[in-house]
Amino acid sequence: MTLPTSHSKTHHSHTQNTPKTTDVSALASPIPQQAFDWYDEYAHGDIDRRTFLSRLGTLSIAGLTLSVVAGALTPNYALAEQVSFNDPDIIASYVEFDAPRGHGKGRGYLVRPKNVDINNKAAAVLVAHENRGLNPYIEDVARRLAKAGFIAFAPDALFPLGGYPGNDDEGRAMQRTLDGSKIEGDFMDAATLLKNHDFSTGKVGIVGFCFGGYLANTLAAEMPETINAAAPYYGTPAKSNIDKIKAPMQLHFAELDQRVNDTWPEYENTLKANQVTYEAFIYPQTNHGFHNDSTARYDEKNAELAWQRTLNFFKETLRA
Template identity: 80%
Template sequence: MTATTEHSIPTMSAKDIPQEAFDWYDEYAHGDIDRRTFLSRLGSLSIAGLTLPVVAGALLPNYALAEQVSFNDSDIQASYVTFDTPNGHGQGRGYLVIPKGVDANNKAPTVLVAHENRGLNPYIEDVARRLAKAGFIAFAPDALFPLGGYPGNDDEGRVMQKTLDGAKIEGDFMDAASLLEKHAYGTGKVGMVGFCYGGYLTNTLAANMPNTIAAAAPFYGTPAKAHIEQIKGPLQLHFAELDKRVNATWPAYEEALKKHKVPYTAYVYTNANHGFHNDSTARYQEKNAELAWSRTLEFFTQNLAS
């Protein structure tokens, strides 16, 4: 029997993939090129001993690799709940995970989890479970609920999310934050973490809901478009060194944060690509991902304590 390391890509590792392939995947994942163009570019690479299906398979998500906390872990209780979103699409649905022993008499801080630009996929659900395992009530809304919810694959989810009104998605997540602030088992302290598009949402809610979001941790997210001066809670920002697209937005954002005296800490992870925390693809970097996550948990523990 051959053993494989947890979260590894058995057929190919990141070091085997040219940086151009990661850059093209980022363009594809964010809608700048279509799937055919992405695969055509991959096919143009000369990678000794590796076929196009192997390279593409390493870059595209395999969510069997992304489960760190089982959905039936005895330390958590997970369920799907619907909620009213008057500032968004009218009604939303999300994945709520509560730590064992938390109730109205033994409350816990809450964390809103914002997914990427493709809906509530299994990786983001696992992030919510990881937070609950660490003692936080976690809630991960699905922006695609108005269209029937995450369809089971990222390609279709990405296309679906592009058809939605961005302002209404923001409203859905704002109403989710308000729900957490008033949750019967919550302390009233709300943190937020998001990835990629969810990182943008995290920056946006920190700016638009400064009295609700007590601590925000965007991972490779672009800045809020307005009201940066309103941010009160501290930001902990995580960037990937090789993520040219997002990193190009950081200098102006940092200047605005400094101008308005917003408390923040920014980390840049060496040789990391956009999406390095997502353990379902070859972009995942275990060392950097675990360091960023440990910093995030410590950040929430410090800033969401009652």
């Protein structure tokens, strides 16, 4: 993929792939958009679970019970594995790292291609999770990157509290208790670890989803000498130092995600003003979280298109 020299216009994606036929995606069509919007509010702490379920109960959804709809919107991680944890082409482990800018110590999931070593180095990609800790979907994203030839590292912001608890609701509640600036510090130190890793070329990218999209934007702004490429998915802009961004950016947005999309025009103007190389893609009729293949928000054709764009972007920008 050839990147533009300064910036590019926002694109709308189109693809003709056949959607995946799983129980979750089969339910996606009859669920009203209001339910997805309410789930987004719930997932981001704007309403509690009781209010979310109460609202769902007001909907008239032919043939679907409240429990079925709520279940379809809640992650089922058995559906999310695309690359097995014991795939013979990768080596995965959990590693701890020093995080002086964050909580002092961090822990994450490190995955590399089996053929990468001190004599055959690879570019590295930091994977930033959503607002609920290092869940199985994010671990799978790290494995997908390793299968594509990158060293991938996915830190767990919940490590200071014992790590991802195995439940997204509890994970969200836990993450809300942490100091956001220290979480950012943990991920910054994780990026430094990747830059200096013995098997790394020193080129570091970051991809993040939801809260992780915000982290991708933030690290690009706060670590312009470390981050060489950033691919935020439906993430809000950094709170400061946007004018310091040097890395090429590839931004992915869901068309129906008004909360995040409202932040884009001003952010885009800043990127243009600072001559940042960027691409922005808006995926039609998709909801926030469309890349996460464990819920009814998943949109396979657009998720696969976005992911292929992301891999091409990193292959282009992280070349030694």
